[in-house]
Every structure is written in structure tokens, then in C-alpha cells.
Amino acid sequence: MITSNNLDGDPHPFETAIIEPQKKIEPLLTPIIRFLPESDELLSSWLFRLAWMNAEKIHTFRKRCWNKTGSPWSRNINLPVDIEFFQNIANLSRTSCERLYPHTLLGLEGILFDKVKKSGKVDGILASRHYAYGNNRAHHSLQYCSECIQEQTPVHFKRTSMITYLVGCPKHRSVYRDTCYQCGHPVKIHLSDSGQKYIPRINPVSFCHYCGSLWGQAPKQELPELSDEFWSLQGKIQETLHTNWLQISDGEQLYALSFFNGLRHIIRYIMNNTYTASLREVIAKELGILPLGFVQNGYQGGMDSLSIGDRITIMQYVSWLLSEWPSRFNWALKKSGISYSYLCTYRDAHPYWLAKEIWQTKDVKHTTISRDEYQAAGQYLQQRGLDPNRFAINKLLGRWYTKND
Numbered sequence: 001m002i003t004s005n006n007l008d009g010d011p012h013p014f015e016t017a018i019i020e021p022q023k024k025i026e027p028l029l030t031p032i033i034r035f036l037p038e039s040d041e042l043l044s045s046w047l048f049r050l051a052w053m054n055a056e057k058i059h060t061f062r063k064r065c066w067n068k069t070g071s072p073w074s075r076n077i078n079l080p081v082d083i084e085f086f087q088n089i090a091n092l093s094r095t096s097c098e099r100l101y102p103h104t105l106l107g108l109e110g111i112l113f114d115k116v117k118k119s120g121k122v123d124g125i126l127a128s129r130h131y132a133y134g135n136n137r138a139h140h141s142l143q144y145c146s147e148c149i150q151e152q153t154p155v156h157f158k159r160t161s162m163i164t165y166l167v168g169c170p171k172h173r174s175v176y177r178d179t180c181y182q183c184g185h186p187v188k189i190h191l192s193d194s195g196q197k198y199i200p201r202i203n204p205v206s207f208c209h210y211c212g213s214l215w216g217q218a219p220k221q222e223l224p225e226l227s228d229e230f231w232s233l234q235g236k237i238q239e240t241l242h243t244n245w246l247q248i249s250d251g252e253q254l255y256a257l258s259f260f261n262g263l264r265h266i267i268r269y270i271m272n273n274t275y276t277a278s279l280r281e282v283i284a285k286e287l288g289i290l291p292l293g294f295v296q297n298g299y300q301g302g303m304d305s306l307s308i309g310d311r312i313t314i315m316q317y318v319s320w321l322l323s324e325w326p327s328r329f330n331w332a333l334k335k336s337g338i339s340y341s342y343l344c345t346y347r348d349a350h351p352y353w354l355a356k357e358i359w360q361t362k363d364v365k366h367t368t369i370s371r372d373e374y375q376a377a378g379q380y381l382q383q384r385g386l387d388p389n390r391f392a393i394n395k396l397l398g399r400w401y402t403k404n405d
Contacts, residue, residue: 032054033050033053033054034050034092034093034094035050035053035093036093036095036099037100037103037156038152038154038156038158040102040103040158040159040160041103041156041157041158041159042078042103042156042157042158042159042161042162043077043078043080043089043100043103043104044077044078044157044189044190045156045157045158045189045205046103046156047061047077047089048189048190048192048204048205049154049156049203049204049205050092050093051204052199052200052203052204055199056199057193057196057199058190058192058193058194058204059193059194064088064092065085065088065089065091065092066085066088067088072085075120076105076120076141078104078105078159078162079104079105079106079116079120079122079125080104080106081116081120086100086104103159105122105125105159105162107159108124108125108159108241110257111240111241111244111256111257111260112124112125112163112241112256112257112260113125113257113260114257114261121304123260123264123304124163124164124165124260124264124304125162125163125164125304126140126141126142126143126162126163126164126304127141127304127305140178140179140186140187140307140308141162141186141187142157142161142162142178142186142187142188142189143161143162143166143167143176143177143178143187143308144157144161144176144177144178144187144215144218145168145169145171145172145174145176145177146174146177146181146215146216146217146218146219146220147169147171147172147174147220148169148171148172149206149215149216150216154203155203155205155206155215155216156205157189157205159241160238160241161176163237163241164303164304164311165237165260165263165303165311165315165318166234166237166238167234167308167311167312167315168226168230168231168234168312169234170231170232170234170235170238172220173222173226173231174220174221174222175221175222175223175226175308175312176221176308177215177218177221177308178307178308179308180208180210180211180213181213181217181218181219182208182211182213183208183210183211183213185208185209185210185211187208187215188209189204189205189209191209192204192205192207192209194209223312225289226312226316227316227319227320229319229320229323230315230316230319232319232323233315233318233319233322233323234315234319240256240259241256243256244256246259248322248325248353249324249325249326252325252353253380253383254351254353254380255376255379255380258351258352258353258376259351259353261348261350261351262350262351262353262354263318264302265350265354266318266321266322266354267302267303267314267318268302269338269343270283270314270317270318271293271294271302271303271314273293275338275342276336276338276342276343277291277293278336278337278338279332279333279336279338280317281336282332282335282336283317283320283321283332284317286320287316287317287320289313289316292313294306294310294313294314326357329357330357330360333357333358340358340359343358344358349372349373351372351373351376352373352376352377352380355373374393377393378393381393
């Protein structure tokens with residue numbers, strides 16, 4: 001437990017605490033102070049601020065909406081699969097589940113990811129601790145831009161703070177942090193008053209639970225080696241989460257889910273240390289960096305389990321490949337000498353915009369496509385005012401024959 005000043009010499013958030021926690025809390029009672037989340041604020045960030053505004057510790061406040069054994073904080077509450085828990089949260093603020101839904105990660109279903117897996121894992125969302133192995137201290141599931149936090153009133157975490165592919169703030173051109181800039185501990189806002197006698201004197205999501213350092217006081221992290229292409233892609237990804245569309249090249253606009261599905265395949269190519277490692281080597285040479293492999297935290301969780309440093313490097317590779325699409329991608333495939341069979345070793349289908357470039361490495365005009373690919377191609381044509389008939393879709397996909405399964 002920290003009781004001294006933090007490393008900047010500022011008072012620790014608990015040193016001048018002025019409110020004592022209530023002794024007894026009746027479950028499922030409506031709090032005295034109620035307010036709605038900020039724009040695009042994470043459900044957990046809002047819930048912890050709601051507890052603080054009602055002079056209750058986070059783990060005590062949970063009794064208002066959680067009447068089961070265990071604790072909801074041991075799971076990712078931003079993916080509220082427990083309907084009763086989510087409904088109780090809505091009742092607390094006297095609002096509806098529909099009003100709170102956009103503040104959950106489930107609100108990105110059909111945009112960033114297809115669906116939540118049985119394991120609870122979601123593609124494109126930083127891995128939460130309940131399915132991470134090993135030392136929990138090394139796990140990172142929240143990230144922040146100190147300059148954005150300085151501009152916020154009140155301080156809060158947005159849904160973008162948990163998006164795997166967002167590694168920097170395009171507005172301030174500052175890469176994100178996923179640890180405290182003073183003590184190095186991961187950002188864990190649900191522990192902000194853990195082990196403390198008093199309620200913190202300041203917003204519980206605004207400081208490090210371990211040393212008390214304020215997120216907004218972290219120095220800006222500028223990396224001069226990050227290109228305009230890198231920051232352009234970061235801005236596009238952020239915008240796509242709101243508009244559901246991304247401009248991949250002149251005259252070619254992709255539906256968000258199709259883009260992110262393709263992005264995951266490209267990231268797999270880059271991270272693979274066997275079949276497609278040569279692609280990473282080709283891109284690294286163009287970027288002037290070492291083609292290092294990526295060490296995952298104890299399990300095969302992909303990019304979602306990596307810390308910010310590795311994810312920045314991966315997005316450097318990705319931004320180079322996607323720039324001047326598809327010419328750089330096609331050149332890199334040819335240069336690396338990767339065969340078609342290695343690119344298609346993954347079970348899930350490639351989206352059409354990526355598949356049609358990969359198909360150029362092999363004559364595959366007599367193959368079938370999935371229903372999702374067929375529908376995505378039809379939506380692409382409709383958006384441009386074209387008739388999405390079978391002939392037009394065949395031509396777009398580069399197939400002589402298609403079968404809608």
C-alpha cells in the first residue's frame with residue numbers, strides 16, 4: 001500500500017482523502033448521484049466514476065449491480081455477456097440497456113469483429129486478464145494518450161483505449177502508453193482504491209493504482225521514425241470505427257468488418273515466424289528496421305496479447321503494406337517468394353479485397369467463395385450505384401465461376 005508522495009513529489013491521491021466509505025450497502029439500490037457516460041466512454045470507466053461520485057469504493061459499489069458470488073471485475077465487464085448484470089447497471093443510472101450498449105465493446109460487433117468467441121476472446125480487443133496466463137503484472141489491456149487526458153473534463157477512458165490496432169493518437173501524433181510512466185505497472189483502473197481505507201480524493205480512473213501518478217502528467221511519446229503513412233492509417237482506423245467504412249485506395253471503399261478481417265490476416269503474415277517470415281524481412285528492409293519476431297505473453301493470443309512496443313512495430317509493417325494499395329502488397333509478396341498455399345493456411349476465409357490480390361499468385365478462377373464474401377462484394381457494388389448481379393460480382397472477384405453456399 002502506498003502512503004507517501006509519488007515520484008513527482010505531488011500528494012498521493014489517498015493522502016488527503018476526505019470521504020470515508022459507507023459501512024453497509026444494500027444491493028441494487030439506485031445511487032443518489034446519477035449521470036450518463038461521456039461520448040464513447042468505456043462502460044467500466046463510467047461505472048467506476050459513478051461509484052466514486054457516490055462516495056463508495058469500487059468493490060463495494062459492485063453490490064448494487066452484482067448479487068452473485070465472486071466479482072464482476074475478474075472479467076471484462078466491457079463485454080457484458082451476463083444480461084442480468086448489464087440490466088442492473090442500466091437500472092442504477094435509470095437508463096436503458098440500449099443507451100449503454102454503445103459504451104460496451106459489444107457495440108463494435110459487426111464492425112471490428114464478427115462475434116464474441118466461446119472463450120470470451122474478441123478479435124481486435126486487447127486481451128483481458130481472465131484469459132491471460134502467467135504474471136498478471138505484465139498484462140496490458142488499457143492504453144492512453146496523456147495529452148488527450150489533459151484535455152478531458154472529466155478524465156475517462158474511451159473504447160478506443162482497448163482497440164489492438166490503435167497504438168497512437170493521430171491528433172497529437174503521440175504513441176499510446178499501456179503502463180504507468182513512473183512505476184511501469186499496467187493500467188488497472190478497477191484497482192484504484194483497492195486496499196485503501198478511504199475513497200480517493202480525485203477521479204479514480206485518472207491515476208495509477210500502484211504509485212498514484214496521474215496519467216495526464218506522462219511526458220508525450222514522440223517517435224520521429226513513424227511515418228505519415230503510419231499516422232494516416234491510425235486516423236483511418238479510428239474513423240472507421242465510427243463510420244463503418246474505410247477508403248483503402250482511390251475508388252475502393254471497404255466495409256469495416258471486411259477491412260478488419262483482412263487486416264487480421266495481414267498481421268498473421270507479419271507475425272508468423274515460419275511460413276511467411278520472409279515477408280516481414282522484406283518490409284523491415286524497406287522500413288530500415290530489424291525484422292525481429294514477436295514474443296507473445298505466455299500463449300498464442302496473437303497481436304491482442306502484445307504490449308504497446310510490439311504492436312507499434314506491427315502497425316509500422318501494416319501501414320507500409322497498405323499504403324499505395326495494392327501495388328506495395330503485390331510487390332512484397334513477389335519479393336518474399338511466399339507461395340499461395342502458405343498464405344491460405346488459415347481456416348477462416350480471406351475477405352474479397354485481400355483475396356483477389358492473393359489469387360494473383362495462383363490461377364484460382366475456378367474456386368468457390370463464401371456467403372459473407374459474396375454479400376460483401378454485392379454491398380461494395382451497391383454503394384457505388386451498380387447492379388450487384390452475379391456477373392458483376394464474378395468480375396469484381398476475378399472468378400469465372402462462383403457458388404453462393
